[in-house]
Amino acid sequence: MxxxxxxxxxxxxxxxxxxxxxxxxWWPGDTDVEIITGAILTQNTSWGNVAKAIANLKAVTALELEPLLAIPEERLAELIRSSGYYRQKAARLRGFFLWLGSLNSGDWRAWLKKTPMNEARAALLAVHGIGPETADSILLYGADRKTxxxxxxxxxxxxxxxxxxxxxxxxxxxxxxxxxxxxxxxxxxxxxxxxxxxxxxxxxxxxxxxxxxxxxxxxxxxxxx
Ligand code: SF4
The missing domain is CATH 1.10.1670.10 (Helix-hairpin-Helix base-excision DNA repair enzymes (C-terminal))
Incomplete structure (x- = not known):
């Protein structure tokens, strides 16, 4: 055809x-970090459960990498409990944000926005727990990339x-x-x-x-x- x-x-x-x-x-979220958080938490659950988890996080800290990484993993897991698989997701979130923060001498926003699409996508897909739907959601909704x-x-x-x-x-x-x-x-x-x-x-x-x-x-x- x-x-x-x-x-x-x-x-x-x-x-x-x-x-x-x-x-x-879309995406329901005020900042790129909030959008990325939502994209990871929404795996295998409904958006309503994610929204509760994000509200809990916002109640205790700013949704930025450093303050989120300062939350001990067990506490983080409790805060996002409503999103299901919360221990796994807490580890996933921390792992992802640690990786993200290490990119491009800390200027991860520029990395997300400017790295050639195939390269950025491949790098995201190589992070533990990030599948294609999450990777593309992060790129499209979190960084305004064409995917x-x-x-x-x-x-x-x-x-x-x-x-x-x-x-x-x-x-x-x-x-x-x-x-x-x-x-x-x-x-x-x-x-x-x-x-x-x-x-x-x-x-x-x-x-x-x-x-x-x-x-x-x-x-x-x-x-x-
Ligand atoms: S509900 Fe789905 S299958 Fe039915 S008309 Fe709409 S798109 Fe097609």
Missing amino acids: PKVHHTKKLTAVYDRLYAHYGPQH FVIDKYTLRFGARYGLYAEKTKYEEARTYFMDHLPSSAKLYNEYHALIVRLGATACKSKPLCAACPLNQTCRAGKKAV
Whole structure:
């Protein structure tokens, strides 16, 4: 299928989702450190649980690397307990922030923003506990870099809609979106957020196609409604 066809299809999906749900104002977080913290804590849990953990952290310290690293790991684990796997996540957070703080003579913000994408991504993926969804979330939402975030909602929706095959994996889906959309962090930011909204409200594991804004153009939805 010609590339332009995919681009048109993806643009039409975006326009329809945006018209239906409006702007999603992602990522919910005031600073880059807060966003990075959220990206790590949200692994395997709902955002509500993460929001409680972040509120606990904010109540005791500033969300910056040094004050966070000054919290003993056991205490950190208690503060983020609501996010689940809290001991593992406390170790992960500390390990990540120690690594981040060691980059570029401490100017990790410049490193995140300026390191070539493939290099930055590979370095993040080499950190213990950082998978592609977390790495891309940190780069896109924490550093405004042009990388598309894929998650379970995106894989599910894309296969049902007919964008790609059912067992498509993370990297393949990411490449699909990035190859067929204009290269824009703003667009990637909003598009991913809209897909998450779609996945949470309509394209659930048991899809609610009758209430879905994409049901007139979705391959699975047309059969269902
Ligand atoms: S129409 Fe149904 S299957 Fe298609 S995206 Fe919407 S909820 Fe998912």
